Structures are given as C-alpha cells and as structure tokens.
Amino acid sequence: MICNVHGARKTAVAIALITGSHSVIFGMTANPVAAQSSQDSKSKQDSKGSDRWLTDVARVAAKLDAKDKKPDTSSEPESKTADGSTVIPKGNDGAEDAEDKEANEAKEQQEKDKLLEAEQNAFRPDPEYGKEYSAEEQVKIYGGKSAVEPPRPILELGRQQYTSGSYDQSSTFLGELNPLLPGLSVYGDWRTAVAYNNNNGNDVAQIATRLNLDIDLKITGTERFHAFFTPLQDGAKFSRFEFGGSDVDQNFTEEFDPEPQTLFFEGDVGSIFAGLTGKESNFDLPFTVGLFPLFLQNGIWANDAILGGAFSLTAKNSAALGLSNFDVTFFAAFDDVENAGIIGNGKNDDDNANLYGVTAFIDAFDGYIETGYGLIDGRDEQEGLLTHFVTASYTRRYSTTFSNSTRVFANFGEDPDGNSDGFAIISENSLITHLPSTLLPYANFFVGFGNPQPLVDGNGAGILKNVGINFETDALTGFPKLDDSGSDAAGGAIGLQYLFDLSQQLVFEVATVQPFEKDGIGAQDAQYGFGVRYQVPIDRAWLFRADATYHILESEEEDNFGLRTELRRKF
Secondary structure, X not given: OHHHHHHHHHHHHHHHHHHHHHHHHOOXXXXXXXXXXXXXXXXXXXXXXXXXXXXXXXXXXXXXXXXXXXXXXXHOOOEEOOOOOEEOOXXXXXXXXXXXXXXXXXXXXXXXXXXXXXXXXXXXXXXXXXXXXXXXXXXXXXOXXXXXXXXXXXXXXXXXXXXXXXXXXXXXXXXXXXXXXEEEEEEEEEEEEEEEEEEOOEEEEEEEEEEEEEEEXXXXXXXXXXXXXXXXXXXXXXXXXXXXXOOOOOOEEOOOOOOEEEEEEEEEHHHHHHHHXXXXXXXXXXXXXXXXXXXXXXXXXXXXXXXXEEEEEEEEEEXXXXXXXXXXXXXXXXXXXXXXXXXXXXXXXHHOXXXXXXXXXXXXXXXXXXXXXXXXXXXXXXXXXXXXXXXXXXXXXXXXXEEEEEEEEEEEEEOOOOOOOEEEEEEEEEEOOOOOOOEEEEEEEEEEEEOOXXXXXXXXXXXXXXXXXXXXXXXXXXXXXXXXXXXXXXXXXXXXXXXXXXXXXXXXXXXXXXXXXXXXXXXXXXXXXXXXXXXXXXXXXEEEEEEEEEEEEOOOOOOEXXXXXXXXXXX
C-alpha cells in the first residue's frame, strides 16, 4: 500500500509540475478545461465557476505525501508497568487497528479516484465544427492565395500529371509494394521570335521558331521513360526567315532534326526491390540510364545531355560531421560529351571522349554547399587528352542584408593542344530590400585565369553564361552577348530586377569584361554591355518577352546590338 501511495504521489507531482511549467511558459495561469458535457462541466467547477484541476492535483499530491510521512507506530516497543504487566501502545489494539485500517483504505481510494478524475480532465475534447466545410474559407487562411492551374499537356493518357482526387486501384503487376501508375503525356513549349541583331559584323533581321517536345511515359510512382525532341532545329541553327539587314538572304531556311535530344529511363532500386520481393525496402537508390540531362551549379558547370548513367545516395546525414542533410551523385558517359573549349565543337567531336564524375549537395555551415569532380578522358582522335574538373560553391543569406553565392571552377590536366588549364571565381550577390520578393538589386562579379571551362555544355557557352543577361544569348535568333569565356579577365554585371506583384518582370543591367592579358582566347579588349528585359504572361499558357542590348567593343569597328520580341506558348 505504501508503494502504491508513493507512486501515485510521484505521478501527481509530475503532472502538476508539467502543467505549471506550461502555464509559466505561456505567461498565464491554468485555464479551465472544457468538459465533455454541460452537466459534467458544472460538476467539476468550484463555487466560483472555475475549474480547479491544477489545485486539485497539487492538493491530492500534498495529502498523499503527508500521509506517506506519518510515523509508523506499529514498530514502537512494548513497555512494562510497575507490577510487570505489559502495556500495549495506543493504536495497536486489534479492533481499533482494523477500523483505522479500513477507514484509511477508503480515504486513500477516494483520493485516488479524485486524482484519476483530475488526470482524465487534463485533455480537452476534440473541436466541434458547427458549419459545413467551406473551400473559400480555407483559401482565406492563406491570404486569399490558391493554386494556379497550369496549361494541360496536349496529350494525356492514363494517370494525369499533377492532379488530385480519388484514383482507381492500381495494378500490382510489378508487386504490391510498387503499384503501376501508367500514364503518357506530351508537353513542352513553342517559341517564336522576331529580332534585329548586329552580332560580330553580321547584320540580320529575322523571324525564327523552335519547338520543344517532352514525351513522358510513367510506369510507377518512381519509374518512367522520358524523351525530349527539338524537331525545328539542327544543333544551334533554327528554322527561320531572314527579311532585313545588310547580310539578309531573304530565304526561309527549314531546319529539321528528328533525333531525340534526351532519351532515358529513370527509377529507384529501392522501390523496384520492394515490388519484386514483397518486402519493404529500407533504402532509396535513384538511378538513370540512357541519354540523360546533366545540370549542375545552376547550369554553369554542366548543362548537356550525355549518354551513360548515374545514381544518387539521397537524404543522408552524419552526426559525426555535423551534416543534417546531403546527397551524393555519381555519373559516367561514353558518348555525347561536349566541351567546345577543350574537345572542340566539330560535328563528331562529342564522340571522342569518356566522362566520369561525382557531385555532392550539402546543408552545412548555415548555408548550402555544392561541390563536384569530373574527368574527361579522350579517345580515338582525342587520344592523350586527360582533363580534371573541380568545382565548389557556398550559398547563404546573411541576416536581412544580402544573399551570396560564391562559386569556384578549375580545370587542369594533359591536353595535346595545351588548353586544359583554367581557374575562375564567380560571386553572385543580391540585396534584400523592403520588398524582398519583388525588388531585387544584384551585383555579380568574376575573375578568370587561363582557359576556365565548364565540364560539359551542349550550347558551346562559356563559364560566365549566368553572370548577367548581357552574357547570355537567346538560343534562337543569335542574340549578341559579351564574351563569356572568363579567360584572363575580370568584370561583372550590376542590375535591378523588379517583379511588380509577381505577374511581370523588368530587368535593367550594365556589365563589363576587362581582360588583363591578351592570350588569344576570349576578349582581347574591354567590353561594356547595357541590357534590358521585360516579360509578362498574357494568360496561363502564353508569354510575351522583349529584350534589348548594346555592347561597346573597344578596338572593334562596330559595336554589337540586338532588339527582339518573343511569343511563347506553353502546353
């Protein structure tokens, strides 16, 4: 009995302390607890109409504790009178002891019942909703914002993409733990632009168009086949009609390429294993094989489709290293390896090298780290080429002042042509204004030495392609750009981006390239660029964009300029 009372006392004290601590944390006293019914509520309130659950718990705990500390008279020694007779200590009489014992047990049971009742009242009942569910009221919770329905693909068969609702039961042909979710969809965009460009002495006004088609065949929730086609272009040449300018040919030129730009299968070994064995998998191992896109460091280090395979170790962590989350991806390619600065940009140059690499994405040091290593191993006509590529970047927001991404790129090794060595640092910065989501001043800077190169790039772009809008072309009309090689030069871009109410985009930018050595690669003299861009959606499927740029090229007879408008249809 003593043990039971002692345990009840400890439980009561713990509950009282926990409840009291919550009251202190929230800066208030314990509030009345809602009862199951109005009748119960009345029976559990004191004369003032307030629930005294916390007081009851403390009082019961105190009584139990006091009882536990009463002296035990059963162990008192017997005493003798003068005539030698025995005197029984008070409370040790048999009948009286039985009555006391029975009364004490009844009292203890009453106190236990009261404590149990207090414990049960510690939990509030589930909320009751007096009205029917209202979708409009739920939208108001998020400031009146709701999901924007995107344009649907031009073809959807089977399970649709990005939809919700009640679905029919799926087939378990590949196992109950990897059910089929078949669906075929065709989507993409169609871009048409009218431009007047004077680019490196080539003065042409033209209208050009391109079509991007994605074909996606879903098998399960993690396995699919995917292909990407650009049928209205051949490499960097697009179907076009030149109608003005001093170098116009006044002809319609049709470019056509039926071959897929990507064609790959991707899935997860863990899901496939679970489906085949019928046992839950305790690991994820996503992989891909085929002609798949490789996009790393925001496309600066890698932006191309390569023929090979890759797999990833995802969502890992290390307590020893203090890493809460990191991913590691291994990749290899044996064809379609394009690097214009080292391998060359001839028609068959991408067939003369193998590619091996690894990249990691890490959350650490209050920021985000991306790092990687790649090796291009030449073969056939590129025998003897062995170039190493390394990259690392660190991205972080500093207080409420600015955000920064610092990226480092280096390449070195053995090259018969002697063009394998290069190093570049790019610093991307944006200020955090009073309109942090819409008003974005930015300043990006770079410095490069030797011949810095991306690992792979299917468009032949250089390492500076993302420094600013003056360093990128439009991949359609030959829109002019500043030198993006970063070879023995420094410079950057300073601009202002305004997104209005997130419905439009307006960008102003000035940029420069300042070479400090004339090595025959990239810009040999200073370049200055001025650019502006405007984009606005016409509706959820149509987008209008306009660009203008002017480049001052020292020591050149003519400056570069470009003016273009584009209409884009997404489907």
